[in-house]
Amino acid sequence: MTDLGRELEGIRDEVKRTVTMDEVVRICGLNDARNHKITSIFNTSEKTPSLHLYDYDWYDFSTGKGGDQITFVQECMGVPYRQSLEILGRGMSLVVRPQKFANDMPFEIPDFTARFENVTESDEVDQWEAMVAGKWPYLSLVDLFAFGCKVTDTGGLWIPHWVPDLGPGDKPYVRGIKVRHLDGGKSAIKGSVFTVGLYRPTPWRHDTPHALVTEGESDAWVMAKMLDTRNVTVFGLPSGAGTLKDRYIEELEEYETISLVFDDDEPGKNAAAWFWAALEPKAVQLDVPLGRVAEAATEGWRL
Secondary structure, three states, X not given: OOOOOHHHHHHHHHHHHHOOHHHHHHHOOOOOOEOOEEOOOOOOOOOOOOEXXXXXXXXXXXXXXXEEHHHHHHHHHOOOHHHHHHHHHOXXXXXXXXXXXXXXXXXXXXXXXXXXXXXXXXXXXXXXXXXXXXXXXXXXXXXXXXXXXXXXXOOEEEEEEEEOOOOOOOOOEEEEEEEEEOOOOEEEOOOOOOOOOOEOOOOOOOOOOEEEEEEHHHHHHHHHHHOOOOOEEEEXXXXXXXXXXXXXXXXXXXXXXXXXXXXXXXHHHHHHHHHHHHHOOOEEEOOOHHHOHHHHHHOOOOO
């Protein structure tokens, strides 16, 4: 690694400090880790996962190889150091107001809009209807379609993450695609980035005075359905309550009030406290009966 240049050196340092291995795994298009372990990227046929993920580094016990976030992308995607750094850097500094941040990085957020719009959708949806009914009883598959999700002919539920329309004449575009599988597994389309901004169930920006932030896509779907006729913009954390970025705060500063609706577990409590500290006095933390958003909605909780 030589002569990266000042911009890339700054991104390298920021990647090492802030990009978690869970995010790296999603960027590489791999299935989410279970118990902080994934199948070895050097031996994908192994039955017992041997590659251990830590917060900001990894170690493969089957080969003795390990390293940081950047070396993982190098090994997984077969790219040189500089390209690995650029792949990871895409998810860092651009937000939904490019006029202010356009010069933060020497490259653009990837655009998966055409791939998402042109994917072949499947007519075989019975299993997916049953899966949604079992996992999120408050929702239906029709609701997920209304939020832009697609059941594809490859057997996955595609969930687009949009960069919203930015102003007059601008159009939203897909920055990344998460994939859910009927067996409960999760993955992402290779090259996707998720932490450039908060997740929105719909891509179009709406001028509302109020915002609500919750965990993940499914909780955002629940709250967006619950508040369908209300003057509230719903956001979800794109990589869970354990990954918090300062740019999320910037995205919310325009709103008069921000309601915080998180699960009553340790990551949820920490995320709520983090947002509240940054956004008070505009932020209001709401208690969720039963401690979980989806379950509370199923049992009749409403705002």
